[in-house]
Amino acid sequence: MNEILKTIKSRRSVRAYTEQQISQEDLTAILEAATYAPSGMGLQTWHFTAIQNDAVLEELNEKIKGAFAKSDEPRLQERGHSRTYCCYYHAPTLVIVSNEPTQWWASMDCACA
Template sequence: MKTNEVLENIKSRRSIRAYTARQVSKDDLLTILEAGAYAPNGMHLETWHFTAIRDAQKLEELNMHIKGAFAKSEDRHLQERGNSQTYCCYYHAPALVIVSNDPTQWWAAMDCACAIENMFLTAHSLGIGSCWINQLGTTCDDPEVRAYITSLGVPENHKVYGCVALGYADPAYPVKEKNLKTGTYHIV
């Protein structure tokens, strides 16, 4: 099969779930955010919003609010996470991008997914690890979580469709190899 720099970047990117404390530079973060903004989006309306957090205390507070919402859940697994002293939904990454959109646009989730993938690939090309974080998407309507993310700059009328954890991979934790599932695609 053919290959090039873009294809090799796509093939070598993996989700990182263990990070060093080294912060992502503002310049690299701006590059990653710009890449997200260049993603395809419905009718080119760009109804999304990206809220980037590099402040460790704000990230810890966000995690506590998410855990609070989990603790109130009917789901036993989420309750366990909510009551855990060690649970961290963003894997202690030094930076997190909240990707939100106007939920009245039927393509909002798809737009956000495209933007997140652009951010992942750009981060990887810069030597920065990333991981999709879902927990805020399931808790953003909890009153305490909503108030907190609004205070961070997430528009009040937006739903969170995903978050991007960003940081440098901790070398003590090996990254899994990717094995393609047989039969994933065929040509007619």
């Protein structure tokens, strides 16, 4: 079977992580692969922010929970008030994909990356 198709078919969403940090080599390869994603008009205006610092990850999670707690959406409120909720499932590395909102397709570029 074609290796790319085999990889696509074996992809899974993971929501349980170990505390083991990924290697710098693997993180670099992941970020490099993301830069090859298609982008509107080839502008590649995305940004990748990799966070591996435990204190920063915890602070980010608390800020997100605070925003959720203020939401009008009951599901988000529940998560915002939960002691155990973690928006990144306690992964030791979080990559945030963001973009300049100057083009209407910016969010789609992020999704592709």
